[in-house]
Amino acid sequence: MGDINVFVGNTTLIDPEVYQLWLDGLSAQEAMYARQHTGILRKTGASQEMLLHDTLDYYRTFSMLEKLLHIPPQLANQTLLQIPPEAQKMLIEKYYEFDFQVVREMLGKKLSSKNRKDLDDISDKTNVRLRSCRRQFDNFKRVFKMVEDMEGPIVRNIQSHYLVSDELGKQYAAIVFFANNRFDTGKKRLQYLIVPDFTYCADEMIKNWTSGSFGSKADIDADLDRDFLQELRDLKMLLDKDTSDQHKTLVCSELQTSVSPRVSADMESNFKSLSRALVNIAAGMIHSKERRDFFNDVVEKFIDPCRQAGWKYEDIKNFLAQYELACQKFEAFQRQPRLISVLERYMKTFTNCTLKMYHS
Structure with missing residues (x-):
């Protein structure tokens, strides 16, 4: 009889590929066939039955671990299975x-x-x-x-x-x-x-836009800042006729040389409707129903008109930047630094979100 080499260890082996098949929702039988297609039987000389038992063994291990994966810190503290830290990290990340x-x-x-x-x-x-x-x-x-x-x-x-x-x-x-x-x-x-x-x-x-998220050391949480949403309604002053006319003149004259003549003409003819959309979206954020429609409103009332008029990404970026800068020249804003802060806080996120969503 020849010599037999035996290795004994207590570290639990985790095969990432089998784990992924389990996460993908395949049954053990389906996972076995998926593994078979990779040529594992030819490489290892194992039989199909051995592969099925190996797969079932992995599946039993994953099922035992699942309750711990619901509360990941417990995975490191359990003593049933010895799993190296790197493998624990992979198990958690893949599971979530x-x-x-x-x-x-x-x-x-x-x-x-x-x-x-x-x-x-x-x-x-x-x-x-x-x-x-x-x-x-x-x-x-x-x-x-x-x-x-x-x-x-x-x-x-x-x-x-x-x-x-x-x-x-x-x-x-x-x-x-x-x-x-x-x-x-x-x-x-x-x-x-x-x-x-x-x-x-x-x-x-x-x-x-969340509680304490702007210019404050307070912690951020999942709730939008109600005071900020309330203050957004003050931006409605931008829709007053005289202010709106002045605003339009300031923005369009500033952008005249940096955009194409066609886009410049469109900015001038559609300035008020775009400004109205931008301000009304802001003012409506205090109401839950209007807040729910934020993304739909931005696309329908702002992005789609710009897209139909052939505005480029840079045109929107320049327009929104000048829109905000021009507001700060108004006496009403200069008298109320708080209002400038509210505008900046709104425009930063509105601009970034709009630019992110401005694609085909």
């Missing part, structure tokens, strides 16, 4: 990752039991397995429940409780923010927008 097309269908909706029942439709529409859709929905709901009433920055709270990366923490913060403020992203004219567009805009709003 999500499919953009699934999130696009859920974004802004209430994370309720009723909407969980609609996941069959989302699964059919996105071609993502139902089990995977459920995992993603339940992750969003769990994170939302954990951080919705917590003080402090959303991203930091998510990272400290779920141990995810900075980027994934920002994405979850955006999902929590949208769920909390119930922004409507499902309108037909918004279908061209993708999840990174919305997560970018959410991050801008969190940084500039």
Whole structure:
């Protein structure tokens, strides 16, 4: 009889590829066939039965770990399985990752039991397995429940409780923010927008429009600053006839040499309608129904008219920059520094969101 070399260890081995198949919602049998297609039997000399048992063994491990993954800090403290720190990090990050097309269908909706029942439709529409859709929905709901009433920055709270990366923490913060403020992203004219567009805009709003987020050391949270939303109504003074005429003259004369003659003429003829849209969107933010329609209103009343008139990205960027600068020349603004601060706070995020959404 020949020598037999035996190695004994207690470190739990995690195969990232099998883990991904489990996360994708494949059954153990389906995962076994997927592994077989990679040529693993030929490479290892194993039988199909051995591959199935190996896959089932991994699946049992993942099922045991799932409850711990719901509360990631517990993963490091458990003693049942010895998992190296790097593997723990991978398990957590992968478990909380999500499919953009699934999130696009859920974004802004209430994370309720009723909407969980609609996941069959989302699964059919996105071609993502139902089990995977459920995992993603339940992750969003769990994170939302954990951080919705917590003080402090959303991203930091998510990272400290779920141990995810900075980027994934920002994405979850955006999902929590949208769920909390119930922004409507499902309108037909918004279908061209993708999840990174919305997560970018959410991050801008969190940084500039939430409680204590502007010029204050107070912590950011998931709620929009009510005082700021109330103050936005003061911008309606820009729609007074004399102010509006003066505003139009200042902006259009400043931009005359930096845009094409056609765009310059369009800016002049449509200035008042664009200004009205910009100010009315701001003034309506205090009301929940109008706030829900923020993205639809920006696209319908501002982006679409500019797009139809053939404005380029730089034209919009220059227009919005001059729009804000011209306001500061008005006596009413000079007398009220607070009003300038409100305008700057609004325009910074409005501009960044509009430019982000200005694509085909």
